[in-house]
Structure formats: C-alpha cells, structure tokens
Amino acid sequence: MHHLVEVSCTTDRPRSEVELLADTLWVLGAVGVQELDDGFRAAFVDEAAALLAADRLGATYHRVGDREGLDTWRDHAAVHRAGPFVVRPPWLDAVPGSVDLVIDPGGSFGSGSHPSTRLVLSLLSGLVSPGTRVVDLGTGSGVLAVAAALLGATVTAVDTDPASADAVVVNRAANQVADRVHFTMGDASELEGDFDLGLCNMTIDLHERLGPSLAVDVTTLVVGGILRGEQEARVCAAHSRGVDARRVEGEWAALVLR
Numbered sequence: 001m002h003h004l005v006e007v008s009c010t011t012d013r014p015r016s017e018v019e020l021l022a023d024t025l026w027v028l029g030a031v032g033v034q035e036l037d038d039g040f041r042a043a044f045v046d047e048a049a050a051l052l053a054a055d056r057l058g059a060t061y062h063r064v065g066d067r068e069g070l071d072t073w074r075d076h077a078a079v080h081r082a083g084p085f086v087v088r089p090p091w092l093d094a095v096p097g098s099v100d101l102v103i104d105p106g107g108s109f110g111s112g113s114h115p116s117t118r119l120v121l122s123l124l125s126g127l128v129s130p131g132t133r134v135v136d137l138g139t140g141s142g143v144l145a146v147a148a149a150l151l152g153a154t155v156t157a158v159d160t161d162p163a164s165a166d167a168v169v170v171n172r173a174a175n176q177v178a179d180r181v182h183f184t185m186g187d188a189s190e191l192e193g194d195f196d197l198g199l200c201n202m203t204i205d206l207h208e209r210l211g212p213s214l215a216v217d218v219t220t221l222v223v224g225g226i227l228r229g230e231q232e233a234r235v236c237a238a239h240s241r242g243v244d245a246r247r248v249e250g251e252w253a254a255l256v257l258r
Contacts, residue, residue: 003050005030007059008039020203021057023114028053029163083122085147090174099150102174103143104167119247119254120201120224121147126245127197127220127256128153135195135216137188138206142168142181144199149177158184158191189213196220200239201254204231211238220244224254 007021022040025033029049030042044050047063054061079088079095086098094100101121121144128134130152136145139157145168148155157168165183172181184191189210198218200207202225226235232253236243241257248254 003044003047003061004064005042005044005050005053005057005059005061006036006039007042007057023203024057025053028056080118082118084125085121085150087117087121087143099147100175101143101147101150103141103146103171104174115249115252116201116224116226116254117143119249119252120144120199120222122247123222123245123254123256124148124151127222132197133195134197134199135191135193135218136199137191137210137214137216138200138202139168139183140164140201142171142183144201145181146171146175146177148197148199149180150175153180153197155181156184156191156193156195157181158186158188160185160187189215191216193217197222201225204234204238207235208238211235211240214239219258221257222254223257224252226253226255227251228253 009021022033025040025042029046030044034041042053044053050061053059079086079092084099085101086095087101087103088094090102090104124147128148128151132153134148134153134155136155136157139145139159142157145155145157165185168181168183172178192215194217196219198216198221200221200223204226207223221239221241223235223239226232228248228251232255235255236257239257243255244258245256246253
C-alpha cells in the first residue's frame, strides 16, 4: 500500500512558491514528486507522513495499491545539466561527454531537478580539485557531496534526517565514491573541523539559524536555496561573509562567500 498526496496550485502563484511546495513534499518524506499541469502529486510509503503533508499543504490524500500511481513520477524523471555534470536517476542512461552524476533521492531532498541544486553544482567545478576538503551541511540525498567527490574532493556530509543517511550510502556507492564521502548524523552546528569548502543549500530561515552557530572553520562557503534580492543580503549577514561570485536561475540565486 502507498499513499498519494495531491497539491493544487493556482496559476497566479509565483514560480518560487510553487518550487518550494515541491521541496516541502520531499522534506516531509515523499519518495517521489511528480509535477502536474496544476500542481504536484507526491507518493509516500508512510501513511503518517502523507497525512501530515496533506494537512500542512491543504492537499488531498488517498491510498493506492503498490504499483498504482507510484511509478508515474519515475516516468517523468529526466536528466538535468548543471555545469560539467549531468544529473540522472539510475534508471535513465548516462549522457556521453559529461560528468555522470547518478542520484536516487529516495526519501530525502535532492534529485538535481531544483534550480538551487543546479546552481550550486554549477559553481563546484571552479572550486574543487583533487584533495579539496569539503563539508556538505544538510546534505539531503548527498547530491552535492557526491558531485564534489567526483571532482576529487574528500567530503564530510552531515544531516539530521535518517532518510539522508540511507540515500547517501546508496548514491556514493552508485557513483563509486564511497571512500571519499563520509556521512555524519547530527546537527550541522555541532560539527567541528577545518575545511577548504563548505556547501550549504537550504532555505533562508535555516541559513539564519545555522550561520551564527557554525563551529566548522570553512575558507570558502557556497550557499544556495535562496531567492534573488533581499535574501542574498540576509544570507551574507547570517554567515558574516561577502560575495565573491554569484549565479542565478529564474528567481533563485547561489553565492560563493569568502
């Protein structure tokens, strides 16, 4: 038995709000999110998580059989280009001539389909080389950690979500970088150590909570998950850093902070 949650979106809702709805479904435990013409359909294997998502988002909920409806999101999966990478789920073929990044998000956030993920990925190639020490704060599926490892980095990936631990194990193995991606369960603010590069792809409220409490010493920090404009200034203030480089896609921005 699986559980489907359907979220309707009005046509006048800003695109940034629509994309945040999809993010929220992943965070609440969806194993798949399919974009529809007028909203989203999310599949859950946990009934309590599905009911919570439906209540929080004002969505409809119904149970389905093991195969009904659940596979449709896989049918709509696609590859996504970001800098030197082509991000794809394991059931789609590799694209020749690119850095192949195989990601199955499982129940965690981070399939490579969201602009915030693509923007951070596009910045990595100019910042990572063999031997770079990287920390991925709030790693989710491990997409950024695995990408950095593919470029030669040694990565510490940290998250509080047990689903993230499972996804990272699967994805680092699929990309043959298990020896270079080390997962730590816990709050990113409790992590200590020195790193050349930090990756922090999360919403602005989490940046503002995490930034002042970070104990890690990071030379360069890449931040994503923020909207263009006011949130860029807010994230700089949260991390007490200035902007060295900037990428935008639609209403989303990613910054290199030093």
